[in-house]
Amino acid sequence: MTPDLIAFFVLALIAIAAALGMLLSRNAVYSALFLVLNFGTVAVFYILLDAPFIALTQVSVYAGAIMVLFLFVIMLLGTETLPASKALPWQRPLAFILALILAGEAGYLLFFRNVTSGTIPQPVQTFGGPQALGQALFNQYLLPFEITSVLLLVAMVGAVVLTIKKKGEQ
Amino acid sequence: MTFFYLAPWIVFFPVIGLLVNMIFGGRFSEKVIGTVASLASGLAFVCSVLLAYSLTGHPEAFRWTIGEWIHIGTLQLDWTFRVDTLSTTMMLVVSGVGTLIHIYAIGYMHEDVRFKSDLKRFRRFFVFLNLFIAAMMILVGGDSYLMLFVGWEGVGLCSFLLIGFWYEMDTLARPSWANSNAAKKAMIANRIGDFGFLIASFLMFWAFHSLQFDQVFQQAPAIAASNPGLITAITLFLLLGVTGKSAQIPLFVWLPDAMAGPTPVSALIHAATMVTAGVYLIARSAALYVTVPAAQFIVAMVGALTAIFAATIAVGQYDIKKVLAYSTISQLGFMVAGVGMGAFAAGMFHLVTHAFFKALLFLSAGSVILGMERGHHHLAHHKGHDEHGDPHEEVFDPNDMRNMGGLRKTMPVTFWVYLIGALALAGIFPFAGFWSKDEILANAQQGGFTAVYWLLAIAAFFTAFYMGRQIWMVFFGEPRHEAAAHAEESPKVVTVPLMVLAALSVVGGALNLPGVETLTKWLEHTVEFIKPSEFIMSVALISTALALIAIFISWLLYGRKPLKAGEVDPLKKMLGPIFTGMERRWFVDEGYKALFIDRYVDIARFTADVIDWKFWHDWFHEKVIAGTYNWLSNVMLNRYADQRGIDGFFNGLGEWTKNAAAGLRRFQNGFVRSYALFVLIGVVAILGYLLFK
């Protein structure tokens, strides 16, 4: 057991626990906070995987912007908890069975098909850094990059249009 | 200096003329229409003259190709005009006589369209007439049998159109389909002949691998030596074509009925030009005919028999045009006999002179008819001041010679030109007919065709007799009808062409005078089998004597004591049933009706009633097919296959689909979460498939 591995398992356990906490919390606010924790651990994993730029984006965009938005909406609507429902009685057991099968399939794939065997080369120093990603985004992927800006603009306009209150509306 | 490049224009000019009249004629006056048409024909005549002039310095056949036509395998045919002495002779006759008739028709049709009260048809007439000239020029100018056939069919079409020109009325302008029936009769009789022509062409192509004249004629002697039966078949099938177009036995029956057409048509198509196409065809095919003497003999006999047969019928006719029609058949018989005997020059000579005097006679007859109609009109106008005539008015036939008489005084010009034509036809010295007819007779005697000679001599006797009878009945004696008494002479536009033709009928014999032989030497360049004929004094004397006797007899019967109105024909009193036979055309039409037409109708009725209706419809379609089908559908398909099998299957399918839908719609419950569940099921399943496949 190397320190690396210990750190990984600890962090992995935190991530899984946070994910389960998000899933099981009755209160939506707790769920959101658990998710922020999960996103944070995943950001650390990104750093371990030589993706520092992505890790920082993860923190700022996901853990920062998106989750704040979630919390705003939860609190704005005041719907932290919901009453119990009798609809779809088979939903829950089926979902568990399917999730188990999915996990089993994934595990089978990982540990019996040996997809990641072989030595992993050490990347260059700048791999995954802002400079490398910036070079790629503004040269090779310039058009998709510009399209994402349009997409964000459309999403922004869409959000405004959906939530705007028309005159005379209650 | 040669003008051979003008060859196609003999066709183009008439075509241009008819196109101009067809497109712009609606705005033209009658005079302009007539002038355009006559000019088109006249220019074709000028071209023909220039072509003939060119041939004098260059007598070999000249061929002028204007375009490719059919190039398939060994069949190589072009639109080629052949200018040689034979075709140019025909071109001169067609366009020359044709032009005179065009001019005549301006005057004739002017009145005809007014008598029959349809002014619009004036233009149509001249379009048809120009079309005829064009087709006839293709016929005589073609360089192959197939091009000849194109013209052959073209003139047949024009003949049909012009016979049925007044298609919805009879000759007396009463509503009837008589004229269109006459046109159909001509068409059908000609179809039989054309069938022979086509078979001959097929055989020719089979034997010679060509339809071009020179190539066919070059190979003819070799093929005739190795396979004479084939050439005989070709020539006899050609003869069938000739009997159709040139109205010989057995297909002559259409020509008398063709007189239903306007008189210029009778003159141009059914006397001077189209009907002589058969004679031209035999003269053109001389190289084939001379190789098979048996076929030549048959042709000569057909001609001779037709000549005498038609001549006897002509004696018994009362219709002025019918007499001339049978006379035409008879004279065509002379020509066919002539070319059949190998006397090609004599046959062509008679063709030319006959074109002059028969056109003259027809046109004069037209003038007589117009005079009678004018007299009748004048009368009706005087009696009741009523344009439409008295409803109780008797039916007046302006063609009937029994209504005429004494026209010598009222129509002097017509009388004189008619007399010249009649004398030329009767073969009186020195008119054109004397020379040409005698040449045929001399050839018959010289060539050893004794039977043909005597048949033709007797036919000549009858010819002189019926022409004498006609002259006496029409122009002498007293008018037998008030219309005849009030008849008027025709205008200049009608009489001037008559005088030109009369002059030609007088001097036409000069074309081939014995000893000079202009036409014979002219044609020799093309038809190399022409034997120079001798002038036999005994033949000439006998035929002249026969003609004079015939005229004397006709004077005894009709001239000495002119026929009175309503009196029975004196010949009928003398001959009784024989005359009835002549009058009724020896019952040929009735015979054909009983032999062929009724049988044909019987067959048609049998096929329609028994084969088609009873057998096919009642039995086969109704019983066999419909019955079997009904049985199958009722018993088998409906009860078992359809109701149980197919209905069961499709109803079951419908039910199953309904049930399946009712089951499936429970999944479509509107809950997003359950949809997501299905998505996950799909994901798990696909992943499982990929893992364990």
Place this chain on the structure above:
Amino acid sequence: MVPVSYYVALSAILFTIGALGVLIRRNPLIIFMSIELMLNAANLAMVAFARIYTVLEGQIFVFFVMTVAAAEVAVGLALIVAIFRTKHSINIDEMNSLKG
């Protein structure tokens, strides 16, 4: 060095949890969060594979996924707000008016 396959396994576990959340929770906000979790798991896998094959494209793709996720959240939350305004509830089991 931690074997990269461990990251992929973690990613699979997180993804399964996210999928389970989508299926069993009735609060659309939490469903949304679960979707974000699934996206995150996928991102993790992609970054891990990018590391294995030393190609930058995996990370580039993650960048775009994040952008799209941000847009999706913006529109999705706006939709939830709009639905809440009209129905005064956001219980997803009450939204079944599209049933067949």
